[in-house]
Amino acid sequence: MAKDDYENAYPEYEESIESPVNISWTPFLRQLFVVGGVWTIYFVLGLCYGAPNVFIPQIRREANSTEAVSEDMASWLTSIHGYAALLWILILPILTRKFGRKVPFLILCITTMLGYIVFYLSSSNIILLISEIMQGPLVASNMTVLILIVTEYSSPRYRGVFMTVKSTIFFCGVWVANATGTFSHWKHIAFFAFVCSSCSLTAFLWPESPSWLAMNGRFEDCAKSHHWLKGYDKESENELESLINAQKEYLRARSKRKEASCCRLRIIMETLSTKAFHKPLLLSMTVMLLYNFSGKFVCSMYSVELIKRITNSEPTAYMGMLILEAVTICSMLIGCVLSKYLKRRTLLLTSSSIGIGFLFVISLYLYLIKLAVITENKVVSLLLLTLFSMTFSCGPMILACSVYGELTPIRYRSSSLPILAIFSEILMASVLKVSPYIFKIFGLHGAFLFYGVSASVFAFLLYKYLPESKDKTLQEIENYFKVAPADEIVSQELLEDKDLHKPR
Template sequence: MASPLARQIWTVSGVFTNMLVQGMVLSFPSCLLPGLRETDSPIKADLATASWLASSVGLSSMLGFLISSYLMDRCGRRISHLLVILPGISAWLFIYFAHNVLTLMLGRILAGITAGATVTLGAIVIGEYTSPEYRGMFLNLKSASVCLGNMVVHILHNFFNWKTIAIFGLIPQIFAFLIIYTWPESPAWLASKGQFQKAKETFFWLRGSSEREKLELSELFKKQEASLLKFGVESTLMNSLKVILKKFTRKDFIKPITIIVFTGILSEACGRHFFPAYATQIIDDITGDKTQSFYYTLSIDLIIISSIILSSILVKVINLRTLLFTTGVPALAVLTSVCVYLLLTFLDVISKERQWIPLSMIVIFFILVNLCCTPIPYLILGEILPLSHRSIGSSLSGLILSLFLMIALKITPYLLENINVHGTFTVYGGFVAVSLLLLYFMLPETKNKTLVEIEDYFNNGKYHSYDETDKDIKRRMLI
């Protein structure tokens, strides 16, 4: 019989496979845009059109977040995930058969819907389906899967055109759909709908039935019973609107959303999305040697993936806050050094021949930021939103993260063209500095904390230590 850990791994493998595809979606402009600019390309695109093809994913992902928010509350995590993958499957087909910019744009928009919908769903599934001691590792590996997708596109671009790469994107998207089809429903969602017996069976199937798991399940049931008594399972549209508006007055909603805002800014400014999309152009500008850009880009991709995998190990042994600031502050210092060096070469103060110097510093920068800074919003998204706010909170968080993604992908080509690489990195470095400073005062430690404990923290400002001798808890542990 499979162990609970094996069952959790199988479940999250569906998320990982889908996230690999989303990495391919995000880095697809790195092969699409150069292909459209070739003299023999049947489809032509100027800079403005190209920037919209790249950034349209961020815009349409906002719709994806809204759709997933509604579906995950109404239909559950499993059915929602299956439904929102369908636009992604259609997207690759539209791109492959495209003969004009309009069809390409439609494909990118559909891909963005799936990307937006599944990024929050994936984080919430990992948060609800996995044990606290593995949750951070799985959430980090989710980010590693995105980076692996980036690298896959960069490798394929060296051998195939963008149409063929679209078929390579379709295959894992279908595999993700098939894996997700085998999932059980989320115990947390079942409990929120009053299906406590089914929630108990699924929870024990996923997590085992040790005393610790029984204690966590009893706390989950206690909170959901209170919520159902207060709000009921169903409510009218007017009552739903009142509940949503009231959330903006609650500390356990406002605080997590504010943290997600600044972790999202930090992640984008550290190059989570703009670098894979424009990696070839950035490396070309730094080295001035287009013949070697593929190897430089591939090397950095490997370093990024290795860093995130290492991060998945480090979050098991190091506190999240410690990891963030001990890597983020040195990364900011390295980025500042890169900007100064590139500026001096641009002004011909120092020679441009030592290309290995800025490239080495960029490698160090990406090692550091991918240990925590770039994956952090997607890591904490599955942890810090209380169950009662998870639907609306994930939707709002998704809209915010999509907006940041769209802005980064939209403005980066203009920044690169007008203020060069050193100016672009300087702009993003400023956002990194501000975000790290604010998160120092706002971000709590979540390592090895249950979702119920984290929820209590945002209400009370401290973690509550559950007394296992409590009579009510003892009674609930017998369920």
């Protein structure tokens, strides 16, 4: 939309629009200011997942007894925040729809700070468990509030970089939590979490999301917020014009239409049966199943205990953990570079296949050690774990969100996002909960064999059904899933309602 159009449409902001800024670094720095607040929360989320890996061994060592934290309690301390997130996955989208993006984010920051105060003051396993439950909003925000902020506050030219960096920052948080617990008392993790959560309170200075303002008919505020974030260049003006026109059309259509409850139910059922809805959703779930049942995330969360069992050395276990997580972060950065040159499908399946190969090799290696056919070599053990970690870090760990973001049609994103978020949290928490029992029942060699077989099944499904999405428009990807016109018989009101939540 041209400058003169805004002067006529929004005279209230005429003064601010009359002096448009030239294309500069200002929009990028302002978007970085907003997204930086989100990154610090991703860092805290990494601290949340990494903390049990060090405070459980420390508590046992201080008490000189493994019964200080029983295996059952240890599994709950590692996984409870995932289950605690389930209710918040339903609450946070309601808050973002009603109050915008800033209010839920500030609530998230405050609850996180309170949770880590309880974490620091905890004196028993039960209080620690309570502090983990208080991190439910933090864990739930991963695929709800935080995704919305990154996509709606950033320009298309920066959005990919911002999304890629967030995954790496999460594992930086895991690494810092592990390093803190290795070289000092585990309660010091709360200091980093509290400071980062406090820094994220810069959200008080953010404008409200332009998309949310437009959804609610506040077009003048939308234009002002959009210009503050993204400037006045042609690309920004076209994006704003498209946003305002789409929401005006929706509001006009909505004011003329009222649907009966029974009709809405029919529409929902038709949507669920639409292949353009459920096929991308199932493929996204399969990528998450591959990631969780590859054992990579489990190895990160239980790395101290696993390496200690393999090497029979606690100092080696702690150093191995830090090296393993450092390699993970570096490998994710390498994967981000490779994703610029390789196709999504190629990178995902190739890295997964090599990683699965290492799972089988590790399983065989540990089994031969158990049979006393070969003697254990600590260097070889850590090398195999490192190579396994590198391969999965280059693929599934960085591509899971990309696959979901590219495959899911924008019109269905508001419906599939809560479903995928609930599935992801239940899956991740359950895998973390049962993994200690898998290691106990099957042994280390059996556990790695289990993860290798499971990952092979999901990798085969992706090989058979996953389409290539790199360098394709969202419309081209959406057309791939349209098998028959009947699949697209969905009410226009429902489609428009989905567009309310689509990232801009």
